[in-house]
Amino acid sequence: MKNSDQSHSYVHFRFGIVIILSLAVMALDVRSKLLNDIRFYLESALYPVLVFADSPHAVGRVVSSQLKTHSELIKENEQLSTENFMQRADSLKLKDLEAENKALRQLLNSPIRTKNKRLFAEVIDVDPDPYLHRVTVNRGASDGVHEGMPVITDKGLVGQVINVNYAFSRVLLLTDPNCSIPVVDERSNVRAISSGSGSHDDIIINNVPRSADIKKGDLLLTSGIGGVYPRGYPVAIVSKVGFSDSQPFAEVKAKPLVDTDKMRFVLMYWTSLENSEDIKSLAKEQTDSKVILHQRKIKDLIKTLSVKDRVVDNSEGQQ
Structure with missing residues (x-):
């Protein structure tokens, strides 16, 4: 009996040491962020395991997509063709507006906005904790x-990479607290700050005056x-x-579009x-626009002086 009691007490002692070490490591990670690199390499090494665990779901998606009926595919193809046609028509107008905007910015000597780079990604995992609204995507x-x-998605803002x-x-996700x-x-240009409420259906708009x-x-x-977030999404x-x-x-709540x-x-x-190439090209565009405006001003001044000289000559000739 004494040996069994000693073994039980030894097990409890080891368990207590493990708990203390775990709490110490968690506190160290929260305060100093020293374990970020270790977590990065561990999660990267375990990525094949995540892919293998998600393989049944991926196979199921492939099988379900293959089982679509012929009529559904035809209907979907017609809808996509119509949307593609409308988008191409809209893109023609956008190109014209972009050219006009570029010309106006050069005239006003304002920097030209470069196009943002975009990356397509797929959601491969959802955090199981109901209090954490986070997802995992297959881009790193x-x-x-x-x-x-x-x-973002085609409907609106989703959140940011953490x-x-x-x-x-x-x-x-934007619904996370x-x-x-x-x-x-x-409509009214009233600015505010939105915060997640912990629910997928609502976000809270904070500190809005009555x-x-x-x-x-x-x-x-x-x-x-x-x-962090570009304007207008x-x-x-x-x-x-x-x-x-x-x-x-005021108590203001809103429903996310996504x-x-x-x-x-x-x-x-x-x-x-x-990168610096974009910065150099932007600086070059601004410098070129300044040179063009300066040259135009000089040409206008020369034309004005030449017109005045002609008027003076004509008046003297008439006298």
Whole structure:
């Protein structure tokens, strides 16, 4: 009996040591971020295991897509052809507007905005914790992904990248309580900050004054403040505007435009100039525009002087 008691006490002692070490490592990771590199290499090494675990789901998707009926495929093809035709027609107008915008910016000596680089990605995993609204996509450091990149779909904003590994990345959704996004009301231009509520159906609009012009049904866009999210991307529709005598601010909630529970594909955006070549080309465009404007001013001045000389000569000849 004594030996068994000793063995049990030894097991409990080892278990206590393991718990203490685990808590110490967790505290060290939270405070000093020393384990980020170790986690990066471990998760990159375990990526094949994740792919293997997801293989039944991937096989199921392939099988289900192959079982579509011929009529469904024809209908889908017709719909896609129509949408493609409409987009091509819209692109013609966009090209004309881009050319006009470029000309106006050169005339005003304003820097020309370069096109943002985009990356297509697929959602391969969802965080099982109901209190963490995060997904994993199949793009990582090998594709140039970095932390802080905004993520969107064809309907609106999804969130931003918070963790990057070699072959995949984790995305913080806009419905997560830790996600804050600067937004602006499209109708009234009222600026605010949205925060996740922990629910997939609602986000909270914080610190909105009671006198602010914001109404149910208004569209909220990214304001571009802070530089993380580019301006003008749809975020949510205002679903509730309430007032309480005990609260100095209005109670505003909005419904996200993207159903994060059903999304499968996303786009990841580079919002800033990533290399010196882009910066050099931008500086060259600005310098060229200045030279052109300077040359035009000189030509106009020469023409004006020549006209004045002709008028003077004619008047003297008449006298």
